Amino acid sequence: MEPGEHLFRRESGRMVATLTRIFGVHNLALAEDVVQDAFCRALEVWKFRGMPENPSAWLMVTAKNRALDVLRRERTARTFAPELGRLLESEWTLAPAVEEIFAPNAIQDDQLRMMFSCCHPRLLEEAQVALVLHILCGFSVSEVAAAFVSSHAAMQKRISRAKKVLAGSQKLFDIADSADFAARLPAVLRALYLLFNEGYHGASAESAVRADLCREAMRLAALLREHPLTATPATFALSALMSLHAARLPARLDASGELRSLFDQDRSRWDAHLVEEGQKLLDLSAHGPELTEYHLEASIAWVHATAPSAEDTDWGMIVSFYDKLTAIRTSPVVALNRAIAIAQRDGPQHGLEEIQAIANSERLAGYPFYHAALGEFQFRSGRPDAAREHFRAALALARNAMERRFLEHRLVACQPALSSSVARE
């Protein structure tokens, strides 16, 4: 194993999902304990004997054996998964039943069940995302807290409340047998979208955290694509969107670690393989009449990903996608991005007018890039004084050192040539 590789993160989601299937969702905490224990035991042995060829398989076997121990020891004291109740009562049926649940394709379904269960309608979106990250992606509470720039205590509270709701649901969400499957799928997609976005645009400054979140969102989206029920056009569109955005990740920071906007990224550093994959996924999303926000966002990302430069981008096409997106989901951030595209197409003055026309723009007041966009347009319209005001406002809202430095550079760029006396002040 490579040092630094997160074996537990990679494996625990599958193990918890499968054990919860056996123990029942009300015993979620027990499943988590057993997984931790199995993991720690395996590592203790590997410490002496070396890593096996296939650590994932070993971990699963360890988890299975621990599960059997628990079932034998506690079957009179606890109730386990109701749908397995009978099978667990006799030793004759216990082992084969557990064996079946640990079959590879069953394990995959368990992860889907868990993903859908985490997106419980009684939970707020941010709680759903935190739960997905904690249970399915094996992030510890402090890692989830770091990802969302929240305190450990606050995240601990949020996650344990969410777990209570999850444990209180009668059983795991069965995607093949639930009337509200169609209603729950959008919530799952949304959670993965938010998870990806947190990695891509989020407030956490640490680039490793960001990349991890994007990767996890992509991994879970791939699971959805592999099951016939969840491989919908919207799932493909969301996956396309993630690939096309992720393709640009390597260029978001330049060689000196500074944040680069889309307009001045080194496009040769974009990941051609991911662009290609995104394009394929976008093709696959085009089956059927469904046109979701993910289709439109993916299409916008595709135009960017295939444009040779910011100037040679088909901004007209991008504006038209934003128009359609606005019709599906009106949000101030979408409106802001649309205004930026219009400024590119028609000039900064038009961009300014669009921004001023945004309804609920007060909801953007706390968003640094709203002020930065205003600053940019004022600057390009030849009003550096007004531009500086906006960049200062943006700077005051910057969420991390990288954003701060980026905005400071913009602020300096629209400074009039300083006379030496002013500079010394």
Place this chain on the structure above:
Amino acid sequence: MSEFVYLYRGGETNRSPERMQQTMQKWMAWFKELGEKGHIKEPGHPLERGGKLVKGKQKTITDGPFAEAKDVIGGYTLVEARDLDQAVELSKGCPIFDVEGAVEVRPVMKM
């Protein structure tokens, strides 16, 4: 070359997955280093913390652990070294010292 047994005593009891993984990587690196220099006769095994103690003429059976947590033997390794001094010197690389554990170095008695 003579043979020695390392008995690992005490160390970490708080086992979070992240820490366990770090710990494992340190141990593997240490074992690798010893192995490459030809000092590992048999890497040994970790031991369960609990067990039974059978004692006395009456063969009374009691449940383990048999020592305080800081003294419980958590595993063993058979090493080869020139002499006790070298075996002791080699043991100093053991990651157990990061977590307040100890290594007991015992020469294997030979005729």
